[in-house]
Amino acid sequence: MLRTCFIFIALLSVLVCSQRLFAAPTGEALLHACKAALEDGFTDIEGQMCEWYVTPCDCHAGKDPGIPRVCLPHGIPTEWLAKEVIKGLLEKPALQNVSAEMAANTILSRSYPCTDEDKQNSDKNRSE
DSSP: OHHHHHHHHHHHHHHHHHSSTTOOOBHHHHHHHHHHHHHHTSOSHHHHHHHHHHSOOSTTTTSSTTSOOOOOOTTOOHHHHHHHHHHHHHHOGGGGGSBHHHHHHHHHHHHSOOOHHHHHHHHHHHHO
């Protein structure tokens, strides 16, 4: 919980410093953050931002049906996911103009889509 709060505060700081107030970071900001994170070992604010978006949880499924769902299996290294997102952002530059969440989920959902079983479990957990 403490780590989640720290990441949230760090992301908020990045937003205030680098974007319009209350604007969500873009895919372009995510690209820069993940490149810096790979160089610095995910130790600073950019690393935390990259980690936040490349390791999405499926805990808000259905909040925005336009954002593809991602169901990551356990044990995938953050560095590998960051490289996959960087590659996707460079291959499809249009994703640099959408929100970081949309960009990362669009890229990662190709390799890690949620199955019908994942969706049923998520729906069950929300109703409990």
